[in-house]
Amino acid sequence: MPTEDERRTVRLTAGGPMLVQGPVRIETPTGEVVESDRFLVAICTCRRSKAYPLCDTSHRRKRRMDDRSDEPST
Numbered sequence: 001m002p003t004e005d006e007r008r009t010v011r012l013t014a015g016g017p018m019l020v021q022g023p024v025r026i027e028t029p030t031g032e033v034v035e036s037d038r039f040l041v042a043i044c045t046c047r048r049s050k051a052y053p054l055c056d057t058s059h060r061r062k063r064r065m066d067d068r069s070d071e072p073s074t
């Protein structure tokens with residue numbers, strides 16, 4: 001049983017990545033393994049990242065385009 005200090009925090013963000021305390025070892029459904037020693041690792045949940053499974057902020061581009069679709073057409 002992990003102690004309170006050993007517990008990792010996983011934070012889900014709205015429309016963005018899953019933030020996980022590092023270091024981490026990520027195993028994808030295709031069997032690829034990606035490791036990161038960063039203090040906080042952003043894991044892509046939108047599948048648009050060119051660095052998948054790591055977030056490259058591509059999710060922001062989609063959101064901006066979605067925002068434009070809400071604008072009235074002229």
Ligand code: FES
Pocket residue numbers: 015016017018043044045046047048049054055056057058059060
């Ligand atoms: S969540 Fe950031 S690129 Fe997918």
